[in-house]
Amino acid sequence: MSGSSAPEELYNAEVVSNERLNDALFVLKVRPDDGAPDFAPGQFINIGLEPRLPEHAGRDGLVKRPYSIASGPSEPLLEFYVRLVENGALTPGLMALEPGDRLWADGRCIGRFTLDTLPEVPAPAERDLVCVATGTGLAPFTSMLREFGPARRAGAPDARFDRMVIVKGVRLAEDLGYAEELEAWDRENDWFTFVPLCSREPDDSGWIGQRGRVGQALESAAFEARCGFALDPARSQIMLCGNPAMVDELEASFAERGFKKHRPRDPGQVHLERYW
Incomplete structure (x- = not known):
């Protein structure tokens, strides 16, 4: 160039x-x-x-x-x-x-897919932030973790969440960008969990992580076993970013479990960013 x-x-x-x-x-x-x-x-x-x-x-x-x-x-x-x-x-x-x-x-950044738009209840100190991404839809969540993770690690009173989970779905293990960084956060902090899944990784590849689609990691039993707590509409804020089909599917799935889409005048727990 x-x-x-x-x-x-x-x-x-x-x-x-x-x-x-x-x-x-x-x-x-x-x-x-x-x-x-x-x-x-x-x-x-x-x-x-x-x-x-x-x-x-x-x-x-x-x-x-x-x-x-x-x-x-x-x-x-x-x-x-x-x-x-x-x-x-x-x-x-x-x-x-x-x-x-x-x-x-551009000299201007825009978008409302931020923690500033989350409802006041639950308070940040009681908030479980559950971030679900496919593909490069991971980018907003790495930004959130890098910016707000240090305050949570330090136990600061103004931390933006109590616990944070990033569920990342890809086809192949080689597509798991930022895996080393996220695994380090997981290993070093009991309040953070990284859940990578591969949907098409060959059986003989040596991949020892979870296989399947992101929705499987969010099923009640699987999520609680991996993350150590249950998804709860009273505590959990769900942020979905990635393939529109994934976002639509999980929005419907969460609705069946008592979670609703967040709107400024009608606070809810599910926040969406369709990412092509």
Whole structure:
């Protein structure tokens, strides 16, 4: 991308690193020229490049897409967890970026999929935060954990939750981005549990974790056995992010168990972010 002919003044951020996790997943870290904009964990930002095909260009000549931020607001870089879309308008260009390359990043972060929108009851000190992701829908939850986990670990009175669980569903074990980081949080903190599942991992691969879909890990007996407590509408706030089919399926499943979708004027326990 170093030879890009896009007007240099449109690009306002520099690539610091671009780590390929496999042939389709990568973690992109970016330093905006004016510093990372303010955001709340769970929000997203638009980033862009000059398109490979002219028909993909927007009015300013760039192709732009929204991405949830995987880094915490206290970190100096913006971090993105991205899956390659074959023949996509933007992701092939993002995957090809190298350190020192330039791109465009919006100066404004948006979105309401944040802990600030959770209802006042239960109080944070009594809240079980259960985060369910498929694919790169994990990004908002890594941001939340990095930002709010240290306060919970320190036993701070302003911690945003009592217990936190991240359930992550992928097809293959090689798609479990951030697994080492999340496993370390799980190993070192009794208030945090990481539950990875693989739905299509070959039987002879050596994978010793759970197999199946995320809904199986959320069934009452399985969840309580793994996490040490029960899902309870009085304590649990459920955040779903990822494949729309997964979100719809779990929203219906939770409704049958007494959980309802949260709305500002009608507080509930289930919060949704459909993530393509």
